[in-house]
Amino acid sequence: MEAVSAARTLFLFIGRVWRPFLLHSAIVLLSAWLSDAFPSHSPAGFVNPYLGDTPPLANLFLKWDAHWYTYIAAQGYDAKSVVFFPVLIVFIRIVACLGLSHAVAGLLVCNLFTLLSFAVMHAAFRQDFSDRFTDKALLAYAVMPTSFFLNSVYTEPIFLTFALACVYFARRGDWWSAGSCAALATLTRNLGVFLFFFVAYELYLSRKVVGRPTWELLSPFLAPAALLGYMGFNAFFCGDSLAFVHSQQAWGRYFAWPPESYIRNLGLLGSFWPNTQAGISLDAFLVLAGFAGLSYATIFSRHIPGSYLLIGWLWFLIPLFSTSSFLPLYSMSRFLLVVFPLYVFYAGMPKALFTCFLVVNALLLSLCTIMFVNWYWIG
Numbered sequence: 001m002e003a004v005s006a007a008r009t010l011f012l013f014i015g016r017v018w019r020p021f022l023l024h025s026a027i028v029l030l031s032a033w034l035s036d037a038f039p040s041h042s043p044a045g046f047v048n049p050y051l052g053d054t055p056p057l058a059n060l061f062l063k064w065d066a067h068w069y070t071y072i073a074a075q076g077y078d079a080k081s082v083v084f085f086p087v088l089i090v091f092i093r094i095v096a097c098l099g100l101s102h103a104v105a106g107l108l109v110c111n112l113f114t115l116l117s118f119a120v121m122h123a124a125f126r127q128d129f130s131d132r133f134t135d136k137a138l139l140a141y142a143v144m145p146t147s148f149f150l151n152s153v154y155t156e157p158i159f160l161t162f163a164l165a166c167v168y169f170a171r172r173g174d175w176w177s178a179g180s181c182a183a184l185a186t187l188t189r190n191l192g193v194f195l196f197f198f199v200a201y202e203l204y205l206s207r208k209v210v211g212r213p214t215w216e217l218l219s220p221f222l223a224p225a226a227l228l229g230y231m232g233f234n235a236f237f238c239g240d241s242l243a244f245v246h247s248q249q250a251w252g253r254y255f256a257w258p259p260e261s262y263i264r265n266l267g268l269l270g271s272f273w274p275n276t277q278a279g280i281s282l283d284a285f286l287v288l289a290g291f292a293g294l295s296y297a298t299i300f301s302r303h304i305p306g307s308y309l310l311i312g313w314l315w316f317l318i319p320l321f322s323t324s325s326f327l328p329l330y331s332m333s334r335f336l337l338v339v340f341p342l343y344v345f346y347a348g349m350p351k352a353l354f355t356c357f358l359v360v361n362a363l364l365l366s367l368c369t370i371m372f373v374n375w376y377w378i379g
Contacts, residue, residue, distance in 0.1 A: 016135055021118045024142035027362055028151050031369035032060045040374040050074050054103045060373040062103055066153035070102045082234055082244045083251065087188040088155050106153035113157035114150040118142075120161050121340065124168040128305060129344070136347035136354060141340075145282065145364035146333050146379050148372055159188040160338045166195050167340075170202040170307070178202070179219030183226035190244070191338075194314045196223045201307045248322070253330065258320035262287065265328035276327065279377040282368065283329035290316055290336045297345040304344050312341030327377075334379030 048067040062070070065084075072081050073092035088109065095105035118138060125134040141147065150157045162185035169178035178199050185192030199220040235241040248254075268280050294312055297304050319335045336342070346357060372378045 016131065016138070017115075017119045017122050020135075020138040020142040021115055023139070024114075024147060024150070024365075027143065027365050028148050028369050031148075031366040032057070032373050035060065035370045035373045038370050038374055041376060043375055044377070046071070048074075051103055052101060054101065058104055058107050061107060061148075061152040063152065063372055063375060064377070066103075066106065069153045070106050073102045073106065077237060079238050079243065080247055080250050082238060083247045085155070085187055085189055085230065085244075086233075087184060088153070088158055091158070092153075103153070107151075110153055110157050111151055113161050117150070117157045117161045117164065120164040120168060121343070124164045124171070125344065127168065127171045129303070129347070133347050137343040139358060140343045140346035140354075140361075143358055143361040143365050144337055145286065145361055145368050146337050147365060148369040149334055149337060149379070152372075154334075155189050156334070156337050159185055159192065160340065162188060163192065163195060163338065164340060166199065167308075170199050171305075173206055175199065175203065175216040175219035176222075179222035182220070182223035186223045186226040187230060190227065191315055191318065191335075193223050193227045194311060194318070196220045197314065198307050198311045199223070201310055205307075252324035252326065253322050254324070255321055256323040256328075258317070261320065261323040261328040264323075268328065276377040278368070278371050279331075279333065279379055280327065280329070282333040282378060283327075283331075286333045286336050287320070287329055290339060290342060293342050293345045294339075297341065297348075301345065301348065303348070304341060308341040308344060312339050315339050331379045 045064055046067050048071040051062065051067065051070060054062060068081060068084055069088055069092065072084060073089045073096065088106070091109045092102055092106045095109055096102050098105075100108065118141070121141060122134055122138060125137050129137070162181045166178045166181035166185060169175075169181060182192060182195035182199055185195055197220075203217065203220065230244070231241040234243040237243070240246060262284070265280060265284050269277075269284065271277060271280070294309070294316055298309050298313075316336070316339055319332060320329070322330060324330050346354065349357060368378050
């Protein structure tokens with residue numbers, strides 16, 4: 001009977017993960033197929049000269065930063081490319097050993113991790129919420145307007161998988177596993193280091209910090225240790241342990257206060273930069289929506305764990321302090337994709353409002369996918 005019950009549970013779990021994943025995949029693939037009917041721009045930014053011939057479907061999703069990741073996987077780092085953290089690059093190189101091109105290997109890695117991100121999100125959220133509530137959160141994730149990045153060669157699916165695995169293990173009290181996943185998230189993207197606060201907060205709530213000290217109290221420090229390890233690589237390779245920070249200047253980034261960046265972004269709406277206008281508009285809309293969602297969840301919601309809100313605000317606010325003259329909210333529409341507490345907030349919306357949210361976001365996802373594969377800057 002136990003085996004039958006376990007098999008039934010596994011079957012239901014697979015079904016709950018596959019439904020939103022297939023919905024997301026259908027919207028993205030159908031939109032990519034329809035993209036030829038829309039005007040396209042010439043390739044912009046860096047284009048990997050070593051990409052070679054790629055299958056037509058794969059080539060649709062190899063845009064913008066995907067060229068950097070495949071280039072680094074093939075040719076190695078240089079002083080400018082150290083801004084890209086190594087986990088995705090390592091995975092691409094491993095899979096490419098099977099005889100695949102770096103482009104196909106990158107797409108395979110990211111799309112496999114996309115499926116994993118749905119599964120791990122379900123496992124993490126199910127510890128605190130009902131099946132029905134978790135299903136709604138996964139649907140919200142499936143139709144996020146920038147979720148097409150999950151299907152390109154970007155770090156979002158890998159980062160979110162490791163981050164949610166950290167959440168899963170921390171909420172279960174498996175501290176070393178949580179810290180290890182936080183370290184892997186950090187080596188995927190620098191924002192992963194802030195999972196230190198998530199794990200430390202959960203440790204505090206578990207009362208592990210009260211009474212007799214244990215070695216588990218060191219588990220949150222695995223994320224900062226991973227960042228220090230990458231800093232050591234920067235020091236060895238570039239002679240500057242903060243090269244990944246200083247190289248941001250070559251990308252036009254600099255420090256600014258978030259309200260200033262948002263106002264400058266509004267000033268660019270309607271500008272005559274056709275290949276970036278969509279991204280500028282989407283940044284303005286999603287930053288406002290994300291701020292409203294996190295604010296409402298923080299003030300009024302009683303069912304979202306405090307650790308969720310803590311990491312949600314950190315991942316929302318920290319990127320807002322980095323700007324550029326031509327893209328004031330530089331990639332915020334993409335960065336919001338990994339702010340998983342927002343999916344918990346969306347899942348809590350009333351049924352009619354949530355249905356409208358799904359329809360509008362699905363249409364936006366389709367439009368953004370079409371524009372992305374036609375070389376518009378979306379994030």
